[in-house]
Amino acid sequence: MSVSNTTDFTNPSTFILLGIPGLEAAHVWISIPFCIMYIIAILGNFTILFTVKTEPSLHGPMYYFLCMLAVTDLGVSTSILPKMLAIYWFNSREIDFSACLTQLYFYHCFSVMESGIFVAMALDRYVAICNPLRYSIILTNPVMANMGLAIMLRSGLLALPFPLLVRQWPYCRTNIIPQPYCAHMAVVKLACADTSVSSYYGLFVVVCVIGLDVIFIALSYTQILRAIFRLPTKDARSKTFGTCISHLCVILAFYIPSLFFSLMYRFVQNVPLHFHILIANVYLLMPPVLNPIIYGVRTKQIRDRLLRLLTHKGT
Structure with missing residues (x-):
């Protein structure tokens, strides 16, 4: 390692x-499974976007949100994976x-x-099951646009303090980050100052933002569930609950690893570093890979549209 990487600066x-x-x-x-997962994430999410765009019957609120989720998944994985693969393949560490x-x-x-x-x-x-007759009145295109804008503004503003705080700290020990991408806490730990503000803000985002989101979802x-259990027949309850299964699966695939990794990184000290890194990498790619697969398999309209496309191309 060069002297500039270890002396004061x-x-x-x-x-x-x-x-x-x-x-x-x-x-x-190690790069091979991650490269495969990245390719699956790109193909899967672009397939979701293409399917919704080309099928008029899918032009509704549920599928617009699914497209937003696909774009977000592509953003998460693409913001990190190319540089990570460059490290693994070409030793491009700087x-x-x-x-x-x-x-x-x-x-x-x-x-x-994504949250x-x-x-x-x-x-x-909730609106589709608890107020089905007012669904098209409540979730209009302007409402959808405003919700999408609010989600983008919230995420952009909440993430802005992370780089601003990191930029102000002095780094007088080392510039070596012991992982394949620039995560907030990994960079903050290199600073030689009291970085409790950064640490507390990161914990605030995890607990208050994601925590409040989980409470609202719950x-x-x-x-x-109360509306479903009031339905008269078991078949009706099963069919209605089936429309929520995909959403519940992607929620679990996102929040459980996120909470586990955040708490482990902050409070668990006796876990080997390489295990921390592998868990972080898996957490990074799991939602972008699983979300299009879950919705493609579990959502009948998307599955039928994909089958028609494949059948048409094959004939």
């Missing part, structure tokens, strides 16, 4: 991303300080945006 021009410390010899092999902050911002921005989209999708299911599904 206050404004590093670059950071050094190590990938997965201790497993450098296996980087090429990242400009400004590029690091940009990567950090967009990663957290898209993550908060907001899940809230909007829960509202969609309240929505409490009302949804």
